[in-house]
Amino acid sequence: MALAYPVERAARSTGTALSKGAFWFGTVFIVTIIVALFLITADRGTDLGWPAAASLVLVLVAGVIVRLPLGRHPFVIAAAAAIALVGVASSTLMLLSRVDSNAPADTIVFTFVKIAVIMFGLVAGRYVNPIVAIIVAYVIAELPVTALSLATGHPYSFDVATSCAFVVALAAIVLLDRSRARARVTSARLQQAATEDREAIDRDLDAMSSSALVHDTVLNELAVVATIAPGELTERAREQIRRSVELVSGTAVTEETPDFVPLTDATATERAPSLLEPTIADAASSGLTVVANGESGALSALAPDVVAALVLAVRQCLANVMQHAGVTSCELTVLSTASDVCVMVIDSGAGFDEETVDPDRFGLRNSVRARIVAVGGSVQIWSAPGAGTSIAILVPRA
Numbered sequence: 001m002a003l004a005y006p007v008e009r010a011a012r013s014t015g016t017a018l019s020k021g022a023f024w025f026g027t028v029f030i031v032t033i034i035v036a037l038f039l040i041t042a043d044r045g046t047d048l049g050w051p052a053a054a055s056l057v058l059v060l061v062a063g064v065i066v067r068l069p070l071g072r073h074p075f076v077i078a079a080a081a082a083i084a085l086v087g088v089a090s091s092t093l094m095l096l097s098r099v100d101s102n103a104p105a106d107t108i109v110f111t112f113v114k115i116a117v118i119m120f121g122l123v124a125g126r127y128v129n130p131i132v133a134i135i136v137a138y139v140i141a142e143l144p145v146t147a148l149s150l151a152t153g154h155p156y157s158f159d160v161a162t163s164c165a166f167v168v169a170l171a172a173i174v175l176l177d178r179s180r181a182r183a184r185v186t187s188a189r190l191q192q193a194a195t196e197d198r199e200a201i202d203r204d205l206d207a208m209s210s211s212a213l214v215h216d217t218v219l220n221e222l223a224v225v226a227t228i229a230p231g232e233l234t235e236r237a238r239e240q241i242r243r244s245v246e247l248v249s250g251t252a253v254t255e256e257t258p259d260f261v262p263l264t265d266a267t268a269t270e271r272a273p274s275l276l277e278p279t280i281a282d283a284a285s286s287g288l289t290v291v292a293n294g295e296s297g298a299l300s301a302l303a304p305d306v307v308a309a310l311v312l313a314v315r316q317c318l319a320n321v322m323q324h325a326g327v328t329s330c331e332l333t334v335l336s337t338a339s340d341v342c343v344m345v346i347d348s349g350a351g352f353d354e355e356t357v358d359p360d361r362f363g364l365r366n367s368v369r370a371r372i373v374a375v376g377g378s379v380q381i382w383s384a385p386g387a388g389t390s391i392a393i394l395v396p397r398a
Contacts, residue, residue, distance in 0.1 A: 014176060014179065015126065015176055015180075016126075018122065018172060018176065019067075019122065019123050019125070019126050022119040022120070022122040022123050022169075023063060023067045023119070023120070023123045025116075025119050026063050026115070026116035026117070026118075026119030026120050026123075027060060027063060027116075029112045029113070029115055029116040029119070030056055030057075030059055030060045030063070030112075030113070030116045031060075032112060033056055033109055033112045033113055033116075034053045034056050034057075036109065037052050037053055037056075037109070038053065051094050052091050052094045052095055055086075055087050055088075055090040055091035055094065056087060056091050056113065057087070058083050058084070058086055058087030058090070059083075059084050059087035059088060059091075059113065059116060059117060059120075060116075061083060061087075062080040062081070062083040062084035062087065062120060063080075063084075063116070063119075063120035063123065065079070065080040065083070066080050066120060066123045066124040066126075066127075067123050071123075071124065071126075071127055072126075072127040073127075074128065077124055077127065077128055077133075080120075080124070081124075081136060081137075081140060084117055084120065084137075084140050085140045085143075085144065088113060088114075088117060088140060088141060088144045088145070089144035089148065091113060092110065092113075092144050092145050092148050092149075093148055095109060095110070096148060096149065096152055096154045110145055110159070111159055111161045111162055113141070114141035114142060114145065114159065114162040114165075115141075115161070115162055115165045117137050117138075117140055117141040118134065118137045118138055118141055118162070118165050118166055118169055119165075119169070120137060121133045121134050121136060121137020121138070121140075121169070122134060122137070122169050122172070122173070124137070125173060130173040130176075130177070131170065131173055131174070134166065134169050134170050134173060135170075138162075138166045141162060142159070142162065145159075275296075275299045275300075275307060275311055276292070276296065276299070276311065276314060276332070276334070276343075277296075279311055279314055279315045279318065280292060280318075280332065282315070282318075283318040283319075283321075283322065286322055287322070287328060288318060288321060288322045288328060288329065288330065289328060289329040289330075290318065290329070290330060290331075290332050291329065291330070291331045291332070292331075292332045292333075292334075293331070293332075293333050293334075294332075294333045294334035294335050295334050295335065295336050296334055298334050298335070298336035298341045299311075299334070299341065301336070301341065301397045301398060302341060302395060302397060302398055303375075303398040305375055306375045306376075306377070306395050306396070306398070309371045309372055309374065309375045309377070309395070310341075310343060310372070310375075310377075310393060310395050312367065312371060313367065313368045313371050313372050313379075313393055314332070314343055314345065314393065316364075316367040316368050317345040317368060317391050317393075318330070318332075318345065320364070320389075321345070321347045321349065321389075324349070324350065324352070325347045325349025325350055325351075325388075325389065326349045326350045327347055327348060327349040329347075330345060330346060330347035330349075331344075331345070331346040331347070332344070332345055332346075333346070336397075338397075339396060339397055340394050340395065340396055340397060341394075341395055341397060342392055342393065342394045342395075343392075343393045344390060344391065344392050344393070345389075345390075345391045345393075346388070346389070346390045346391075347388055347389055348388040349388055349389065350385065350386065351383045351384050351385050351386055351387045351388050351389050352383050352384075352385060352389065353383070353384065353385060354381055354383065364381070368391070368393070372393055372394075372395060375395060375396075376395070376396050377393065377394050377395035377396065378394050379391065379392070379393055379394075380392040380394070
């Protein structure tokens with residue numbers, strides 16, 4: 001059996017992985033900036049560290065909020081956006097007067113903070129429209145820095161790194177949305193293909209069942225009638241034909257099954273009726289003596305469809321004995337375990353080599369083996385020319 005990851009979950013898993021990676025990426029950026037601020041404070045002897053670090057912690061808190069399951073609520077996401085905006089604005093206000101705009105090591109502080117906010121926007125995209133979430137995060141990251149720089153007269157230049165991070169995040173969201181759309185289309189196609197496969201299997205099973213049923217009933221009865229001397233049919237023959245017609249038309253009624261009763265000889269079938277008794281009686285009316293033994297009531301533990309398949313398979317086995325074995329008697333044994341019921345049909349007749357059976361013959365292939373396999377059972381055949389035949393039919397209990 002081939003193992004494949006469900007396509008409808010592939011894009012979802014990719015989105016989850018992207019969200020988790022973005023969260024830790026943004027967290028690392030914020031922590032890095034906080035550490036850098038304390039190092040700058042120690043190097044320059046200013047009071048920059050604690051106030052700016054506290055402001056950046058607000059940004060980190062916003063990222064944690066959208067990462068948690070409660071971030072699925074719109075008002076929680078809105079609150080996280082407000083917290084991030086306050087954190088970026090306050091940290092920018094404190095840093096603008098203390099950093100050297102001509103020193104890349106100082107200006108990169110703003111870039112790292114803005115990229116972290118964009119990453120947290122990517123995380124929020126799990127629960128809201130991801131494109132809107134990214135755009136809002138970009139605005140939260142850029143607006144305070146731009147506005148405060150212009151308001152305070154601080155030199156401002158276009159942040160290429162932040163814009164690149166925004167474009168990359170936006171492209172990732174667009175590609176992920178397309179992947180999800182393709183996954184939905186592929187999933188629908190796979191479901192349609194699976195439905196068509198099931199329908200084809202059902203048609204094949206119906207064809208096999210119909211072919212086997214016609215073989216078991218109409219063809220067998222015609223063969224029996226062809227061997228009867230001209231004249232009026234016996235009542236027993238009429239009853240057998242009537243039962244075959246009921247099987248074909250679907251009106252046959254299954255008789256109730258008694259408790260387990262041992263069958264020790266052929267006459268015991270009259271004292272211990274079972275679901276196999278009509279089949280055994282039909283064989284007897286055609287001249288075949290069936291020595292039955294075992295647990296006739298074991299069939300009561302089987303599901304109705306399994307009983308029907310088993311009875312029809314045994315019927316075909318007895319018909320094969322009459323038509324091909326060249327003997328007038330056989331043995332039928334019913335055995336049961338906690339999980340299975342086994343019926344064996346044994347004769348000491350001509351035997352055969354199953355490999356040489358004409359493929360056009362439906363008896364063993366469709367009427368016995370395929371029918372039993374269809375209900376979850378199995379069939380084992382031991383036979384050789386001149387050595388008789390033993391057939392074991394194993395079916396599962398209900």
